[in-house]
Amino acid sequence: MSAPSLECVECDCTFSSIAEIQAHNVSYKHYLCGTCLSAQISERALEQHKGSRVHEPRKWKCLLCVGRKFKTPSALTQHLESGFHPGVSRFHIIAAAQALPTAAQVAIRPTPGVYAAPSPLKLIEAAAQPSSWTGTAYQCEKCPKAFRTLLALDHHLASAAHDEAELRCPACAAEFALTSALVHHLESGSCGLASYEQIQKEANAIVEAVSRLLQGGEVHLEGLVERLSLEE
Incomplete structure (x- = not known):
């Protein structure tokens, strides 16, 4: 054909x-x-x-990097979650977001007031074991997925694939395991919560607050950011 x-x-x-x-x-x-x-x-x-937003300027600065900028709030949040900065993981971003004064609107289990690093148990990541071999593939013990190599299974276990949903959209109640996924959802305008410009303004306050928290360790948040309002 x-x-x-x-x-x-x-x-x-x-x-x-x-x-x-x-x-x-x-x-x-x-x-x-x-x-x-x-x-x-x-x-x-x-x-x-x-x-599209392909021509957006790179104006979202990572406060933990030197001179590195991103086009969108979700791209910056994804960078912070990626493990690029030693000692900072996606769990730290979730914990910081849950502690923000605005957390009541988006966090499923908010812990407002003070940011503290997540529980050590939260940071223990499952590691792939040779015993996962079934004779044809390495089987994930948490889901039906199987992988050709032990390294591929290890990457799967270290990913957010089995993370619990910690955040929800305040408009449509869709739930997300990653902060970047929630921010990207809001950016997309799929539920009509606010204009893209308003999302950028509010996301900027959250991302900067979270970045500063990660820079300074445990920080009291009273007055750090204004209460989030996603109404136009």
Whole structure:
């Protein structure tokens, strides 16, 4: 079965792959983004590209890094969760978020008032064992997933795959195990909670507060950030 052809409506040429038509569009400047000079495959794709946040400035600064910035609050939060900074894990971000004065609106089990590092038990991550081998794969003891290598199982166990949901969306009550997932949900506007600009403003207050807490250890939060209001 032959591959479907793609037609450039600007010059009636046909191509057998998206890569070919994109190369053609670059050469002939069809559907070219004037900001980043990337070629799209159609006028609709170009409009979607222009309407996306791909050209957002990197204005979200990590207070634990030197000069590192991110395009969105969720990207910065994901960075903080990633383990890039020694001694800071996704559990610390959750604990700090739960302790914020605004936690009552988003935390499933809020602990408002004081930030403290999570319980040592919370930081104990399951490690893959050779005994997980079933004869065909390494089986996760917590779910039906199986992996071809012990390292792959280890990465799965160290991930957030089996974390409990700790945060919820104050508008639609969707639950999330990661702070970055909640922030990304709010950014997407899928539940219409607030405008993107309002989300950025409020997310900035939370991310900066959490970052400072992580910098300084146990900190009393009275007056650190204003109460979160996600109403336009």
